[in-house]
Amino acid sequence: MVIQKAKGCYITDNKGTKYIDTTMGSGAQIIGHGNPLIKKIQRQIKRGTIYTIPNNHTNVVNELLSEINPHFHNEYIFCNSGTEANMRSIRLARAYTKRDIIGRFHGGWHGGLDGFIDGEGVPDKTNSLFKILPYNDDKCFDMITEDMAAVIIEPVQGSNPRTNIKSFLVKLRRRCDELGVLLIFDEVMTGFRIGKQGGQGLFDVIPDLITYGKVLGGGFPIGCVGGKSEIMKTKDVFYGGTFSANPLTMYGAKLILETIINKKYINYDQLNFVGKLFRDKLNEFFTIENKKIRVMGCGPINRLIFTDKFIRNRKDRDEFESQNQIDFFDRLLKNGVFVNTNGIFHFSMSHSEKIINKIIEKINEIFSSN
Secondary structure (H helix, E strand, O other), X not given: OOEEEXXXXXXXXOOOOEEEEOOOOOOXXXXXXXXXXXXXXHHHHOOOOOOOOXXXXXXXXXXXXXXXXXXXXXXXXXXXXXXXXXXXXXXXXHHHHOOOEEEEEOOOOOOOOEOOEOOOOOOHHHHOOEEEEOOOOOOHHHHOOOOEEEEEEOOOOOOOOOOOOHHHHHHHHHHHHHHOOEEEEEOOOOOOOOXXXXXXXXXXXXXXXXXXXXXXXXXXXXXXXXXOHHHHOOOOOOOXXXXXXXXXHHHHHHHHHHHHHHXXXXXXXXXXXXXXXXXXXXXXXXXXXXXXXXXXXXXXXXXXXXXXXXXXXXXHHHHHOOOOHHHHHHHHHHOOEEOOXXXXXXXXXXXXXXXXXXXXXXXXXXXXXX
């Protein structure tokens, strides 16, 4: 499918077919496609799109981020994607701790960097510098050792989004403190999406380093690293990039942060409401109809799991799920609802209660016909 235009929560392909979009730029478009902030970007376009030297928006973005995160250093590292932000965060962690090993969790996604992914082209020597930990499982704590520079984790994993994760994150924070291992929160997906302070605010757990992307760019590519002052001041760490902190992206970030702080265009209560409505109504339907399917989620981030068994993590999901997911998403697309290949439903301010009910209706029709 090739998209030619998007507006609100709708996308239109090059054949003129219109779909309800549940991906919203993988969560980046929290207000909606073609929103009022995007239209303001033309002001900066007229002033130039890249200087490769500092621009006047960057300091404003630092100030706005500092207002939201007063516990972090007042200067952030800016780059072009969440992958780049995570790459820079582990480089900084290694420089600060003088250690090499990074812990990451099964079921997590931190971008396409070698060491974060498995597969062809990734040297074994690279993977030996990473330790994969079981998510939402206390067994992981004995696997975190003092030779590790950092543990990186998404406060909410897209593979099994959940709200009942706070106690695990609290224990993870405590274990990292015991060993002097830095805790990195990858909030590329959750940052400014599940709340003004993202996962760290929702679960009341403060990491040592934090990474952002998606929503922060206001519709433009961005990556960002923040953290505690003593870590951020580490000397001789390279962060550069031609398009890093370019004026177009930084203007977009300025606009979206002002919107979040001023509570204009974005209402987190509304986002939480539509997410909960989606979960509650579908789970009620699946229970009544005795379907081995459930909906998991946290705020406006949701996904269907194709089992009625309780799952603790992605490993459980892989073990228990049936194999009818692809057919379901294909049928949903034919019914006018687009879900990305990762299966995550990202709702935005443009997803009204009426539209959520329409998506629910389309899903119910598919499973009622089975």
